[in-house]
Amino acid sequence: MHWPLLLAFTSVVAPSAHALLRFPCSQLVTQRFDPLVTPGEVSPHVHQIVGGNAFNLTMDPNNDLPNMATCTTCRFQEDKSNYWTAVMYFKHPNGSYTRVPQIPNHFTGSPNGGMTVYYIQPPNLEPVTAFRKGFRMITGNPMLRSYDKIDPDSAEAYAVTFRCWESTAPFDPSNMSPPGVGNYDTVHLPNKKCPGGIRANIFFPSCWDGVNLDSPDHKSHVAFMTGRVDRNTGLILRSGTCPSTHPVRIPLLFYEVYWDTRPFNDMWPTDGSQPFVLSMGDPTGYGHHGDYVFGWEGDSLQRAMNTCTDIGGVPEGCRELTLVTDAQINSCTQRPQVNEIVEGSYLEKLPGCNPIQAGPASATMVANCDAVSTTGFRSDPTSVNAPEVTASPAIITAAPAH
Template sequence: MNWRPLLAFTGLVVPSVHAVIRFGCAQLVTQRFDPLVTPGQVSPHVHQIVGGNAFNITMDPSLDLPNLATCTTCRFKEDKSNYWTAVMYFKHPNGSFIRVPQIPNHYTGAYNGGMTVYYIQPPNFEPVTAFRPGFRMITGNPMLRNYDKIDPESPEAYSVSFRCWETTGFFDQDNMSPPGVGNYDTIHLPKKKCPAGIRANIFFPSCWDGVNLDSRDHKSHVAFMTGTVDSNRGLFFRNGTCPSTHPVRIPLLFYETYWDTRPFNDMWPTDGSQPFVLSMGDPTGYGHHGDYVFGWEGDSLQRAMDNCRDAFGDPSTCASQLTILSDAEINSCTQKPQINERVDGYLDKLPGCNPIQPGPASATMIANCDAVSTTGFSPSRTAAPAEVTAPPAVVTPAV
């Protein structure tokens, strides 16, 4: 695989030096688990999960994921982390729903479904502190149905977006802008047919308080860099400073999911309405979100951040630090769903209790739901494990 064209993909011509590792992850399992928001319970909505096979319904912070996992669906053997997002469905004109398939992104291999994961370093090889064991975080808000209360120039406004691909070529015009900006990206689901599919973009905050590995809302221990966002560059390779409350620069984590909407273009509603909906009943896309649980072996991620300095994200340039797995190896790592329900094929309704809530008001949880997803769960509850802390972060120069 040759991933050298990555800078063309970013559309950036920048004076500073940047580095990134970019790799594909095959599908591990698709089911209603979200061990960050609803630990120990079945999640209200479906997620697609990739990464190490130690993934489970609780993901207790004390678990040693790298040693518990026997395989990973991601390109590097050392990465037993877990990454997950909501699932996209197509609402058929007859009222039924069918899951939209995922396919590999450009130049990432031939794996089953999944997504592309990026760990982006600061400009000019500035020091970056890798995540610590037990670290986890989320980005986005599944209840959002509009951005009326979000500053349009803030990092939050650029953290989730969708690219409507007109063509499939890596070097085509619709792939020349950084994620989240340009003429082909929107902060909501595209309101027109996308001939070559839809790519979802999800950015996480890149500043850490240096102490807490998690927080009650799974967000407060991290923060986006301060300042407004350049509308031509977005968050990818963005220069900036961390706030004083979150002074430690961590890798900028970024997900891409390539949803193959092409099979549904001939079934587009005759009234022109947007037919795609995310698994929590969101037809807008504003509620898209991502979850992350760190699980890299030992100091492998720190080594990669210190030594893998390819601006194009080609995993082969990191082979001296990390072990590269084949497509066959990552495809063979799977889990059987533990929830006895259908999430694929034509469905009468979205799994769980997820009626379509188009907004613009924020979505609400369905009370007294008889689906297994809400057993013991109420709308007012935020799953809150005890605060988990780490030794103070010591930032050392990259070598």
């Protein structure tokens, strides 16, 4: 959102005070890793990952990520967390695939792709408990291919949406509504050309059980606020109550990913079919999802939540945290460790075992997937500076998706 617009929106529909952090994170690496759902194994589908460079195949919750990481792709030096989502591809008429690039969101500087991350505080600046070491969670379900069984007024129905921008201008009418609502946002991938590109909106639950840092499904320890969602305002500045099972209010974590679909508009299929597909073989968008592993230094996030109470969310306004430059975040990268091409050229098929499954039934995993990847994993995958193994590459088989 454009911040003057957000301020105006807040004064009209949500007059109680809010606060947030909003900052860019550039691309760290793009590969088939998902250490939450498939730790120690290559993921079935490609993800784009941002954040601290201690990201690895296992992400043991006992790891001290802030001390292991030597840099971060995010605007605040203290934030060594990792954030990741699925990747978008364009399917050409001949059946080949090209990765859709990501570009900077409005008013975020010049990060190299990646995403915009928000930490949003509740109305009236109610006390919010920052995430703790070892905390992680996911939102969305990559197997979904319809919302038929989801209450359209529930938080889940607004958690993952897409915006079809009519132009790249921040004051364009297609950028005047909160994420997930208005005439330009849909719960599925837009079924028309978007002259300004497509933005994915991904919200996480903002209530915690106060005990578990994770759960077997990476979801049960968190919950969305109770009650029906206002169709005019969505989730970003929503008031509400946490359920009794999850009474602790945590920051509302929100991702915006700007997919530059503009170069493909002239290649739109002549039959009018929607040509974009997410990396798990999802042409609908219902299966979009996000993952999060907490990695802030010490109590820096809690201090920021306590003192950085500007609704504008401009990073420079939070003096509690240390800023890093575009050059610094763009130089923080990892070399892909899975020996396969996932971007930068035409692909005969989506990496992994991901045939197109359009639904409406939920997607299913490919049985006996024979898509293996050779890789030169570091000798110690939890060590950021360990040398890569180049001889006798390991054979890693794809594991079930989440």
